[in-house]
Amino acid sequence: MDLLGGTGGPVRVAGRELARDELLGWAWSVAAEIRGADAVAVHATASLETVAAVAGAILAGVPVVPVPPDSGPDERAHIFGDSGASLLLGAGGPSDGPPLVPVDGLPRNGAQGPAGAPGDATAMILYTSGTTGAPKGVPVSRGAIAAGLDAVAEAWEWTPDDVLVHGLPLFHVHGLVLGVLGPLRTGSPLVHTGRPKPEAYAAAARDGGTLFFGVPTVWSRTAADPSAAGALRGARLLVSGSAPLPVPVFERLYELTGHRSVERYGMTETLITLSARAGGDRRPGYVGTPLPGVEARLAAEDGAPVPPDGETPGELHVRGPMVFKGYLNRPEATAASFTDDGWFRTGDIAVAGPDGWYRIVGRASTDxxxxxxxxxxxxxxxxxxxxxxxxxxxxxxxxxxxxxxxxxxxxxxxxxxxxxxxxxxxxxxxxxxxxxxxxxxxxxxxxxxxxxxxxxxxxxxxx
Known part of the structure; x- marks a missing residue:
């Protein structure tokens, strides 16, 4: 299954830009270096090297393991050991783990080779935050990524004519899967601002950015900067995720930018499953309705159905083609995370209305x-x-x-x-x-x- 589009606009990260052809040539050089590896880790800085490394692993059909650049030695050792990564891709320098492949030293005109792998093959192993123990590995298949990206592209009317702008970390679903593989698959140009500062978003908007990704902290800071927010009036769509967008921030953004933000819901294990639509209603405090191919339901603590009355909270369960199959090396955690009839238990508490709109009210464990x-x-x-x-x-x-x-x-x-x-x-x-x-x-x-x-x-x- 081919995850990456063959044509499209340039990729710019922190002020450095490559044409699509040059980026893919670089990625093919990476693919040639790692082909046949069981898995490769990537030192996931906000850089063109990270984009080339991830794209190269995708082309080679080798599972890629993004490693947060600020991770400590114990966390890194756990990720390297648990994932089985045999190589580390990054800029030249010493490695505290597997042998380093210096991506910055590879040519940018690599010869195209055999691409892709079956849809059920693992594309990425992403690691959870580890708030309840050591981070868990989440194998995400090529088919799941394709289904997830195609679903959000439909929901957000995302086309090659868009210019995606964001400054999110490149080791999570939001910044890496949506924010890098998304534009590579749709063919839209990507502008990664290095850091998600309001002034950087404003500059990108003035330069033609149309589709903006941010977390609530980004949008809160933008709403506090009327000049930066005003520059976003020329955008097509503002998308918020990774945490609930406070209603006052939604309303302030609308006042300053003229945009009602699209909110969506997802997890490392599920990618994006619920979202408002570009061409539909957008309600403050709500994450929308299930994406195409996704089913959602609410369950009480005893497993009984929770009525979609807009008031009664329950645990959100989902299933669909973008949901993972189980944690890496964690059969007990996998068993605990799925119901007997095959639904993934998100651990998030939500309320659903009679019209199918969902509102997340928090985590079962803390909220x-x-x-x-x-x-x-x-x-x-x-x-x-x-x-x-x-x-x-x-x-x-x-x-x-x-x-x-x-x-x-x-x-x-x-x-x-x-x-x-x-x-x-x-x-x-x-x-x-x-x-x-x-x-x-x-x-x-x-x-x-x-x-x-x-x-x-x-x-x-x-x-």
Whole structure:
């Protein structure tokens, strides 16, 4: 199965640009060096070397393992050992793992060879964040990537006439699969800004960018920069993912850019499964409806169906051609992640409306709060807090409570507002039982490389 298109526009990363033909010539040189390997790791910096390395592995039919450039020695050792990567692709220099193939030293006019592999062959082994132990390897097949990219291209009306712009890390689904393989497959030019700064997005928009990818942190910073946001009025589509986009940010972006952002939902294990459509409705706080070929449902803790009434939360289950088959070397984790009838258990809590629109309210492990007999989604409380004009960031979780079991606890970055004011503000907008019983005012929230708040690192300030 051929994942990459043969023609298309140039690729620019952090100011360096290559024509499509030259990039593919470079990728064929990589393919010649690694053909026959069981798997290869890539030092996944935001660089043309990373793009050429990944494209070369795809052409050679060799599973590619992106390694975050800021990963520590223990994490790297785990990824190298668990994946079985026998080579490391990157710029010249010493390697702390497998033998290094210096991609920057390879010619850019490699001879075309046999390409592709069967659709069920592994294209990538992506690693989860490892918040509950060592990162788990997620083998993603060539067929899954093709199905996922074709589905979002249809949903977002993504064509070779677009110019994709983003500055996301190149070791996750968002930045690498959607943000690199996506334009290579559709034929659209790619402009990677190096870092996802509002001023860089604005400059790319002025230079003809049409399709912009960002995480909520990127869009929040853009919404706080009216000049940069205004430059995006000429874009065709703004897409937000990797975490819920706060409703106030959605609304502020609309005010400044004229665009109602497309929100979508996906995971390393599933790629993108739910999305709003370029040509349809876009609702703040909602991640849309299932993509073509995808089925979705909600289940209670006992496995019983949850009604799509727009109110009752349940665990989101999905199945479709872009969903993976199981974790690498983890049969027990695989068994626990799939239902007996073959649905993947995402671990995310969602609400579905009668019209099939989904809203994510949080992770089952941290964002479903059971307080006094009520089930409360953290995301709903976070959006209520973010509606306060003094609040810049908010994270909500359940903490132990002797009487209620758990209480709603909020960590808030805000200026000139107190705990009681914020509690009363939420109580006036949501059911009283959903109000925070404790609000901790903090200077910042801990985030990972994709801008997601890491709630396991939140702790009450010392008295």
């Amino acid at each position: 479903l709060i059971k307080s006094g007999g009520y089930r409360i989604g953290a995301g709903e409380v976070e959006n209520a807090l973010l509606a306060h004009p003094a609040v810049r960031e908010a994270a909500v979780l359940g903490t132990p409570h002797a009487d209620l079991g758990e209480q709603v606890t909020a960590y808030v970055v805000a200026d000139g507002v107190g705990e009681r004011q914020l509690i009363d503000f939420v109580a006036a907008r949501l059911s009283v039982h959903k109000r925070p019983r404790a609000v901790h005012l903090v200077d910042s929230l801990p985030r990972n490389a994709m801008g997601k708040v890491v709630k396991t690192r939140l702790a009450a300030p010392s008295p």
